[in-house]
Amino acid sequence: MTISEDELTAARPRRRNMRAPEREQAILDAAIRFFAEQGFEGQTRELAKRMGITHSAIYRHFPSKEALIERVYEHVYVSRWKASWGPLIADRSRPLDQRLEQFYREYVEQVFDHDWVRIFVFSGLRAVDITSRYLDIVRREVIEPACAELRAEFGLPDVEQAPLTERETEMFWGLHGRIFYIAIRRYVYQAPAPRDLDDIIADAVRIFVIGAREVLPDIVRRGG
Secondary structure, three states: OOOHHHHHHHHHOOOOOOOHHHHHHHHHHHHHHHHHHHHOOOOOOHHHHHHHOOHHHHHHOOOOOHHHHHHHHHOOOOHHHHOOOHHHHHHOOOHHHHHHHHHHHHHHHHHHHHHHHHHHHHHOOOOHHHHHHHHHHHHHHHHHHHHHHHHHHHHOOOOOOOOOOOOHHHHHHHHHHHHHHHHHHHHHHOOOOOOOOOOHHHHHHHHHHHHHHHHHHHHHHHHH
């Protein structure tokens, strides 16, 4: 049976008229999926084509591709960072391993996401500063405070008496990277990766603390 052009037109879903904030959010949501699939070499003209809107419609809401990428960063990365994580890491009423386990359980809930991980990787590969800016937050809000807490846990000089060393921060980056690599396996390599992470996080933190107890006193004593 042949379907007429009129019947095809009637069968297509009609795009409802959106208010400006709704249209802006729709473009942002589509851009997140688009950049997660195509990377930042993907063109906004192709994004508009996928959405079924004109190219100029994007630029009525976002003055440039860079402005759109900035909103992606704010929406995907900044908005998922919890203000409670800093106080959690600094809460010396609890053993540090418990604090780290809770932090990483909450952290993976926020960042183990297809779009989050792939945009993060594409950003690093294409010199878009999303990755570097986000890692600066991790360093400032997690890595360096956790290093200071590890010293306190072991009764070592605080950072005002003996500044943090590169070896100390690299130990914590190793823990952080070990956990995040599971997301890389899952969303970048499309390789098998565990889904239930609570025990894996607990194992990673325990192994880290046991090892740090052995090597950290000597690192601090030698000053790196």
